[in-house]
Amino acid sequence: MDHFLYRDGVLHAEDVPLPEIAETVGTPFYCYSTATLARHFRLFDEALDGVDHLVCYAVKAASNQAILKTLAGLGAGMDVVSGGEYARARAAGVPGERIVFSGVGKTRDEMRLALEGGVRQVNVESEPELHALSEVAAGLGLSVPIAVRVNPDVDARTHAKIATGKSENKFGIPIARAREVYAAAAALPGIEVVGIDVHIGSQLTALEPFRLAYRKVAELTGVLRADGHDIRRLDLGGGLGIPYTRSNEAPPLPVEYGAMIREELGHLGCEIEIEPGRLIVGNAGILVSRVIYLKSGEGRDFLILDAAMNDLIRPAMYDAHHDIVPVVEPTPGVGQAPYDVVGPVCESGDTFARGRMLPPLAEGDLVAFRSAGAYGAVMSSEYNTRPLVPEVLVNERDFAVIRARPTFDEMINRDTIPEWL
Numbered sequence: 001m002d003h004f005l006y007r008d009g010v011l012h013a014e015d016v017p018l019p020e021i022a023e024t025v026g027t028p029f030y031c032y033s034t035a036t037l038a039r040h041f042r043l044f045d046e047a048l049d050g051v052d053h054l055v056c057y058a059v060k061a062a063s064n065q066a067i068l069k070t071l072a073g074l075g076a077g078m079d080v081v082s083g084g085e086y087a088r089a090r091a092a093g094v095p096g097e098r099i100v101f102s103g104v105g106k107t108r109d110e111m112r113l114a115l116e117g118g119v120r121q122v123n124v125e126s127e128p129e130l131h132a133l134s135e136v137a138a139g140l141g142l143s144v145p146i147a148v149r150v151n152p153d154v155d156a157r158t159h160a161k162i163a164t165g166k167s168e169n170k171f172g173i174p175i176a177r178a179r180e181v182y183a184a185a186a187a188l189p190g191i192e193v194v195g196i197d198v199h200i201g202s203q204l205t206a207l208e209p210f211r212l213a214y215r216k217v218a219e220l221t222g223v224l225r226a227d228g229h230d231i232r233r234l235d236l237g238g239g240l241g242i243p244y245t246r247s248n249e250a251p252p253l254p255v256e257y258g259a260m261i262r263e264e265l266g267h268l269g270c271e272i273e274i275e276p277g278r279l280i281v282g283n284a285g286i287l288v289s290r291v292i293y294l295k296s297g298e299g300r301d302f303l304i305l306d307a308a309m310n311d312l313i314r315p316a317m318y319d320a321h322h323d324i325v326p327v328v329e330p331t332p333g334v335g336q337a338p339y340d341v342v343g344p345v346c347e348s349g350d351t352f353a354r355g356r357m358l359p360p361l362a363e364g365d366l367v368a369f370r371s372a373g374a375y376g377a378v379m380s381s382e383y384n385t386r387p388l389v390p391e392v393l394v395n396e397r398d399f400a401v402i403r404a405r406p407t408f409d410e411m412i413n414r415d416t417i418p419e420w421l
């Protein structure tokens with residue numbers, strides 16, 4: 001459920017009509033709903049009620065300061081995958097002890113930043129990284145709590161570009177080598193082993209792959225404890241999928257996911273961390289765009305929008321589907337026609353949808369891409385020197401620009417000309 005609904009024939013974000021935002025901000029723009037963000041965070045938090053846990057929002061899904069601050073205010077921790085994301089979380093007021101540092105290739109500089117600023121736990125993904133972290137921590141005279149990310153070799157049954165838990169993926173260490181790596185970790189200065197980490201992919205639409213992975217983690221917990229390691233935390237990653245269309249099968253709900261976690265891991269007495277990104281912010285954000293032209297081609301009609309692949313790359317990169325809806329509610333029973341929905345960028349990949357059935361639309365009409373909150377604005381670029389798409393946050397009847405559209409001068413003046421030119 002989200003808070004983007006038609007009211008009096010016009011699509012609203014909570015209590016704000018979208019044409020009002022378009023008038024003020026211009027198009028295209030991302031628009032997020034505070035109520036939806038809060039609702040989704042609470043679904044996860046409540047799903048683990050009664051279990052010692054921390055929901056660490058995966059910052060990479062949408063990293064605007066206003067979004068981080070909203071979630072931090074509800075009690076969220078953060079999962080970061082770069083020094084930049086760590087700095088963002090801290091700037092949004094998240095204390096170090098609520099920040100988990102994940103990622104496959106942390107540099108020594110990034111490690112130093114997190115260790116000096118405070119960090120709840122670093123998830124280590126390889127032995128070379130473990131040694132580097134030990135050096136950095138010992139050099140600072142600190143001891144850093146770590147979990148080792150294990151690769152459980154399960155098939156997440158999701159898009160190949162976002163599957164991370166098979167042995168051929170670059171993530172984590174093979175679970176079969178875990179004992180060896182934990183033994184090495186325990187012997188290193190500056191390292192305090194506290195847990196096990198696993199994350200098998202994104203946009204998972206079934207519980208079974210999670211269950212298989214968590215079962216392996218439970219077994220490993222027993223083995224490592226018998227080896228003398230004090231395994232007291234399990235970081236279960238993120239990855240729960242969202243419905244991108246209203247018609248397709250609904251992915252499992254957070255409450256079902258929580259129940260499965262209890263079943264598989266509840267007996268271990270560990271603190272549980274989860275790192276959802278997409279499910280918290282995906283359906284809490286839309287991309288609003290305006291129709292520039294309608295163009296008739298050979299047996300095809302093109303709807304040319306002022307949003308493009310640089311603003312929302314998921315269709316080009318992951319073949320992703322986004323529902324596209326007119327901002328003015330179509331009259332019931334009106335006929336639909338197939339459109340190729342495209343942006344103005346000079347690439348054939350700049351196609352949002354082919355043969356999409358839509359009600360009649362005209363130049364100047366507003367449309368909204370639903371479920372665009374996750375991996376939308378964060379992946380946007382200025383390709384074709386199109387200004388970075390702005391972001392807007394709605395809270396009941398209020399809205400605020402939380403990232404402004406740059407002017408042409410601002411974009412151009414980021415370049416510098418060498419003195420010999």
Ligand SMILES: *Cc1c(COP(=O)(O)O)cnc(C)c1O
Pocket residue numbers: 058060061079081102103199201202203237238239240275276277278279374
């Ligand atoms: C991307 C990622 C997440 C979040 O995944 P979602 O599918 O957005 O929930 C969590 N943890 C790690 C380590 C990740 O890389």
